[in-house]
Amino acid sequence: MIEIEIPKIVLLIEAFVSSLFFFLSFITGVKNIILIKDNNLNTKKYFFVVNFPAFTGFIGGVIFLFIFIRDAVFNMPILSSSSFGTIFILPLVLLLSSEMAIRQKSIEQELKSLSDFKRKENKEWTYLDL
Amino acid sequence: MDIFGFITALSGISALIISILTWIKSAKLMPKEVKKADLENEIKEATIAEQYQNIITKEIQKSLSYQDRISSLEKELSDLRSQIFELSKKVKEQEDIIAHQTEIIEQQNARLNAQQAQIASQEETINTLKNDLNISIQYSLNLINRMKDSGIVPEEMPKLSSIPEEQIKKVSKNKK
Numbered sequence: 001m002i003e004i005e006i007p008k009i010v011l012l013i014e015a016f017v018s019s020l021f022f023f024l025s026f027i028t029g030v031k032n033i034i035l036i037k038d039n040n041l042n043t044k045k046y047f048f049v050v051n052f053p054a055f056t057g058f059i060g061g062v063i064f065l066f067i068f069i070r071d072a073v074f075n076m077p078i079l080s081s082s083s084f085g086t087i088f089i090l091p092l093v094l095l096l097s098s099e100m101a102i103r104q105k106s107i108e109q110e111l112k113s114l115s116d117f118k119r120k121e122n123k124e125w126t127y128l129d130l
Numbered sequence: 131m132d133i134f135g136f137i138t139a140l141s142g143i144s145a146l147i148i149s150i151l152t153w154i155k156s157a158k159l160m161p162k163e164v165k166k167a168d169l170e171n172e173i174k175e176a177t178i179a180e181q182y183q184n185i186i187t188k189e190i191q192k193s194l195s196y197q198d199r200i201s202s203l204e205k206e207l208s209d210l211r212s213q214i215f216e217l218s219k220k221v222k223e224q225e226d227i228i229a230h231q232t233e234i235i236e237q238q239n240a241r242l243n244a245q246q247a248q249i250a251s252q253e254e255t256i257n258t259l260k261n262d263l264n265i266s267i268q269y270s271l272n273l274i275n276r277m278k279d280s281g282i283v284p285e286e287m288p289k290l291s292s293i294p295e296e297q298i299k300k301v302s303k304n305k306k
Contacts, residue, residue: 006135006139007135007136007138007139007142010138010139010142010143010146011138011142013142013146014142014145014146017146017149017150021149021153081134081135081138082132082134082135082137082138086138086142087134087137087138087141088141090141090142090145091141091142091144091145092145094142094145094146094149095145095148095149095152097149098148098149098150098152098153099152101153102152102153102156105156105157105160106156106160109160113171116171
């Protein structure tokens with residue numbers, strides 16, 4: 001019985017962790033957007049690097065939270081435990097969500113250091129073109 | 131558990147482990163990266179501060195050199211002013227001396243004029259006296275001649291020290 005349940009439990013954990021990583025990306029992305037706007041960092045690259053992951057993180061988080069709740073609470077699994085999606089796509093999505101969350105976090109740290117430097121200098125950002 | 135379930139569980143667990151390990155590793159590295167970024171920023175700040183300091187030092191050196199030049203120029207100006215003051219003092223002294231000498235010359239001119247007037251009056255007196263003397267010589271000669279004619283031999287006329295002999299002869303010839 002437990003042996004049969006193991007793939008399902010792994011799928012549930014995967015969905016939950018993916019949902020966590022996606023929401024983490026979303027929250028960090030929103031924080032980054034606020035940091036850019038508040039500190040007027042004047043960079044256009046972050047619009048694509050920050051806004052798109054924030055949007056994707058929200059959508060992904062909602063989808064995987066829905067998958068997790070539906071499977072765990074209502075016992076109505078969307079993904080079958082032996083399908084191509086659960087073997088290849090779901091682990092890939094999990095890795096991508098983790099990478100996206102890490103990337104967003106590093107961008108957040110970078111933006112914080114930039115805003116700190118800008119606050120210390122008390123003037124417009126001049127020599128770092130990001 | 132069939133083979134697909136095993137593969138699903140294996141891939142899922144490996145993905146979970148990899149993602150969580152990646153997260154932990156990046157979380158451990160993140161402070162270092164931040165420190166590195168901070169360090170880079172501090173280096174850049176230090177570079178900018180050094181550049182500002184260099185600029186300020188150069189400006190201070192420039193202003194000091196300008197101040198030195200200004201002070202030397204002020205010193206030269208004060209020297210020139212003192213020289214001008216000394217020269218004006220000397221000029222004033224010379225003017226005073228010239229005025230004094232002009233006064234002396236005027237006084238001497240006045241004295242000369244007075245002496246010339248005195249000389250003129252004395253010459254007039256001398257001329258009058260000469261005429262009188264000529265008249266008296268003439269009279270004396272006439273008287274001597276008459277006495278000679280009358281046989282009275284007068285004494286020889288004494289020699290006058292102030293009137294030369296030639297003048298007396300001249301007067302007597304003129305009469306004849």
